[in-house]
Amino acid sequence: MPKRVDHEARRQKIAEALWRIAGTRGLDKASLREVAHEAGISLGQLQHYFAGRDEMLVFASNHISELADRQIRARLAAAFPDRPPTPYEMLRVCLRGMLPLDDNTRTGILVQIAYFSRAVRDARMREPARKGIPPLLAWFAELLRAGVERGEIAADRDLDAEAMLLLALADGLTTYVMLEVHEAERAAELIDYQLGRLFEGVPAPG
Amino acid sequence: MPKRVDHEARRQKIAEALWRIAGTRGLDKASLREVAHEAGISLGQLQHYFAGRDEMLVFASNHISELADRQIRARLAAAFPDRPPTPYEMLRVCLRGMLPLDDNTRTGILVQIAYFSRAVRDARMREPARKGIPPLLAWFAELLRAGVERGEIAADRDLDAEAMLLLALADGLTTYVMLEVHEAERAAELIDYQLGRLFEGVPAPG
DNA sequence: CACCTTCCAAGTCAATTGTATTGGAAACAC
DNA sequence: GTGTTTCCAATACAATTGACTTGGAAGGTG
Secondary structure, three states, rough: OOOOOOHHHHHHHHHHHHHHHHHHHHHHHHHHHHHHHHOOOOOOHHHHHHOOHHHHHHHHHHHHHHHHHHHHHHHHHOOOOOOOOOOOHHHHHHHHHHHOOHHHHHHHHHHHHHHHHHHHHHHHHHHHHHHHHHHHHHHHHHHHHHHHHHHOOOOOOOOOHHHHHHHHHHHHHHHHHOOOOOOOHHHHHHHHHHHHEOOOOOOOOO | OOOOOOOOHHHHHHOOOOOHHHHHOOHHHHOOHHHHHHHHHOEEEEEEEHHHHHHHHHHHHHHHHHHHHHHHHHHHHHHOOOOOOOOHHHHHHHHHOOOOOOOOHHHHHHHHHHEEEEEEEOOHHHHHHHHHHHHHHHHHHHHHHHHHHHHOOOOOOOOOHHHHHHHHHHHHHHHHHHOOOOOOHHHHHHHHHHHHHHHHOOOOOO
C-alpha cells in the first residue's frame, strides 16, 4: 500500500470549508472550485475525495449535524460544571442554543437555512436533517416529564405537544431574527415567556 | 406613442412563471432563460421587462407577498360569508392559512423558503419580506385584545408576546412539516393546542 | 403616407459550472 | 531497485449562465 492519508480528516476539512462558504455566500456559491480554494487545496485533490458535488454536500450535511450535536452537549456541560442541571435549566440552555445569540451560532444557522432550502426539495438531503429530530423531541418530552414529577409542571399538560411547541417556537423565532424583525434577545425572552408558562412557580434565571 | 402593451400584466405573468419554477426546482434554477421558457416568451422579451435577474427577483418577491395577502383575506371572507368571525376564528383561520394543508399553499411555502434562504443573506431581498410582519403582528395583537375584552383571554397575558409566539409557531411547525417530521394536520392540531390555552373556555371548532 | 417610439427575436460574449482525462509524484511491498 | 497502488495537479470539455448588441417588426402620431 502506497501513500497513506487520513481520508476522513481531509473530508472533514473540506466539509468545513464548504460550511464557511455556505454561511457567507450561500450554498449555491459553494462550487467545487470555490470549496477547494477555501480549503486551500486543488480541484483535483477535492475530486479525489468526493466523486461529485452531491456526495460532498451530503457528507458535509452529516458532518454539520454531528458538530451541532457535539456543541450543544458541550454548552450544557459548560453551563453547569458542578451540579447536574434541573430539567428547566437543561431545556432553557438547549433552546437558547438554537437562537443566533452569538456570531458562531448565527453562521451555523445560515448554513442550516441553506441546507434546509435544498432539503425541502431533495429527499436525499432531507434524511439527515430529519432523523435527528424525533430523538430530540423525545428527550424534550422526557425533561418535561421530569418537570411534572418535580411538581413544576401541571399534570394535565400534553408533554409531546409541549415539546414540539418549544422546538417549533425556537425555529420560528430564529426565522424572524434572521429577517431582522426582532433581536435575538427578544427571541430569548419569548422562549422564556413560553417556558415560564409551562414551569409554574419556577423562578426565571437572571 | 407606438405599440401599447400592458407592462404590469407582463411582469406579473413572468413573476408567476418564476413562482412555478422556484416552487418545483428551486430559486437557483430560475435562470432568465428558464423563466422565459416557462412563461412562453423569448429571452429577449423577458429582458425587455426586467433590466437584470435581481430586478426580476425583487419584483416577483413583492408580487408574491401581495398574492399571499389577498389569498388570506379571501380565505377569511369565504369561511364566514354570513356573520363576522370572532377574534378566535379569525386568528385560527389566519394561522391555518400559513400551514401547508393543501398543494397550493404548499407550493407557495416552497417559494417562500427559496426566497427566505436568499433574504437572510441579501438585505435587498429581506426588505419586502420584513415589512409585512409588523402590521400582521399588530393585527394579531389587536385580535387578542378583542379576545380579552370578550372575557375569553386572561387579562394578565402579554398580548404582543402571544402574537409573536403564534406567528413563530406557525412558521416553525411548517418547517417541520416540510421536513416530513410530522403531518400538516398535526401542525394544525398543535396550533389549536396553543390557541386553546390562550382562549380559555372557547370551544374548539369541529 | 411618413415618422418615430416601443417592443422583442436572435445572436454573441465571457464567465462559471460539474465532470472527465491524463500524466506523474509519492510511498510502501518485495 | 522494481513494481504497484494511492494520491493529486493540470488541463480540457460541454453546458449553462447573465449581460449585451443588433436589427427589424409593430403600431400609434403627424
